[in-house]
Amino acid sequence: MTEIILSNKKHGMLVLLLTIVLYILAVLGTIFFADEAQIAPLVLCILYLSLGWLPLLGLKVLGPQEALVLTLFGNYVGTLKGEGFYFVNPFCTAVNPAAKTQLSQSGDVDSAKGSKVLAALGGSSVSLPKEAVTKKISLKIMTLSNARQKINDCLGNPVEIGIAVTWRVVDTGKAVFDVDNYKEFLSLQCDSALRNIVRLYPYDVSPGVDTTGDGVPDEGSLRGSSDVVAARIREEIQAKVQEAGLEILEARITHLAYASEIAAAMLQRQQASAIIDARKMIVEGAVGTVEMALERLNQSGVVELDEERKAAMVSNLLVVLCGNHEAQPVVNTGSLY
Numbered sequence: 313m314t315e316i317i318l319s320n321k322k323h324g325m326l327v328l329l330l331t332i333v334l335y336i337l338a339v340l341g342t343i344f345f346a347d348e349a350q351i352a353p354l355v356l357c358i359l360y361l362s363l364g365w366l367p368l369l370g371l372k373v374l375g376p377q378e379a380l381v382l383t384l385f386g387n388y389v390g391t392l393k394g395e396g397f398y399f400v401n402p403f404c405t406a407v408n409p410a411a412k413t414q415l416s417q418s419g420d421v422d423s424a425k426g427s428k429v430l431a432a433l434g435g436s437s438v439s440l441p442k443e444a445v446t447k448k449i450s451l452k453i454m455t456l457s458n459a460r461q462k463i464n465d466c467l468g469n470p471v472e473i474g475i476a477v478t479w480r481v482v483d484t485g486k487a488v489f490d491v492d493n494y495k496e497f498l499s500l501q502c503d504s505a506l507r508n509i510v511r512l513y514p515y516d517v518s519p520g521v522d523t524t525g526d527g528v529p530d531e532g533s534l535r536g537s538s539d540v541v542a543a544r545i546r547e548e549i550q551a552k553v554q555e556a557g558l559e560i561l562e563a564r565i566t567h568l569a570y571a572s573e574i575a576a577a578m579l580q581r582q583q584a585s586a587i588i589d590a591r592k593m594i595v596e597g598a599v600g601t602v603e604m605a606l607e608r609l610n611q612s613g614v615v616e617l618d619e620e621r622k623a624a625m626v627s628n629l630l631v632v633l634c635g636n637h638e639a640q641p642v643v644n645t646g647s648l649y
Contacts, residue, residue: 315485315557318382318390324371324397331367338364370402377451379481381407381488391484393451406447407488410495415456449487453480453561458502462571463510465534466523470571471515473534475545476564477502483557491556498553502563505548510534513541515570538565594634602629 338360345354372380372392380392382404392398460474479498481487487494513523513534523532534541546563553560606622 313388313485313489315483316388316390318392318398318400321392321398321400322396323399324373327367327399328371328397331364334360335364366402367399368402370400370404372398372400372406374398374448379449379451379484380447381449381484383407388485388489393484408447408449409488410493411447413493413495415495415499449481449484451481453478455479456498456502457566458499458506460567461503461506463507465510465514466512466521467514467518469515470573471510471534472567472569472571473506473510473565474567475502475506475542476566477546477549477560478562479553479558479560481557482559486555486557494556494558497556498549498558501549501552505545505552509541509545509548513537515568534565534568538568541565591634598630598634602626605629 338357341357342354342361345357374380374392374395376395378393378395382389382392382400384401384404389401389404392400456477456479458475458477460472462470462472465471477498481494491497512525513532514521515534517531517533517536520529521532522529523537524530531537532540542563542565546560549563550560602625606625
């Protein structure tokens with residue numbers, strides 16, 4: 313459905329003043345013609361007093377960044393956009409299928425009662441109270457924060473991940489008529505796109521994993537390439553909600569962690585990896601220190617060491633440099649032989 317913008321409809325104040333003036337004249341005319349016993353004009357005045365309020369139904373007030381989609385007897389008439397006081401056909405009906413949909417996002421909670429309902433249900437999709445429902449469509453930029461999902465990464469490890477999606481309505485015709493409920497449609501597509509992209513990446517960098525689809529292993533990961541992952545998620549969502557008249561401005565990862573059932577094991581794995589890397593660095597440094605010590609002693613000629621003494625010295629230095637605790641010195645007063 314192509315959006316039709318209704319222009320030159322800002323006649324609300326003129327129609328309101330004219331209706332008030334005609335009502336005053338009808339009241340005065342009723343009194344006057346009743347005294348004069350003029351039946352025909354009196355009937356017209358009474359008839360206007362009975363039906364003269366109908367034009368008031370066509371008065372519409374819009375604030376900044378608001379829109380109103382109108383239908384007349386089931387046919388799409390057009391969309392009012394921009395702040396102003398409008399007058400349209402009194403029989404036009406405003407349409408917004410997502411008016412009662414409450415998501416965990418900015419711009420949805422319009423009353424304290426609505427906030428309590430959202431908090432009680434944990435930010436899921438709920439129906440707003442009747443007094444808080446409006447048929448107006450917000451054109452403001454809003455942020456949708458979907459619930460955290462448990463998804464298996466490309467290595468099969470369960471990962472908990474959550475995203476925040478910044479979006480707005482750009483085509484009210486498509487948003488209202490091409491999908492059943494554009495808010496729920498967006499929420500479902502965000503979940504689907506998130507699963508599709510997360511399954512392509514490992515949580516941490518893993519050898520032999522191709523995350524780009526070019527057949528060449530790379531170093532992409534959910535934790536290390538969060539900006540790239542977020543950009544791919546945004547593109548995936550935009551491709552799916554284009555037909556709903558929505559624009560995705562940004563998608564950001566707000567939560568990323570291993571699932572609780574494997575979090576402890578993965579933490580031990582990371583700790584073991586860190587310990588191995590630290591030990592490797594300590595050993596490399598210790599070997600270099602021993603080589604430097606032997607070279608300096610050989611150059612200075614302070615002592616002459618045979619192979620057995622060198623081996624003993626190397627053993628002692630490695631124990632001192634690689635040990636977890638401070639070494640306890642032992643004074644040797646005799647000879648090695």
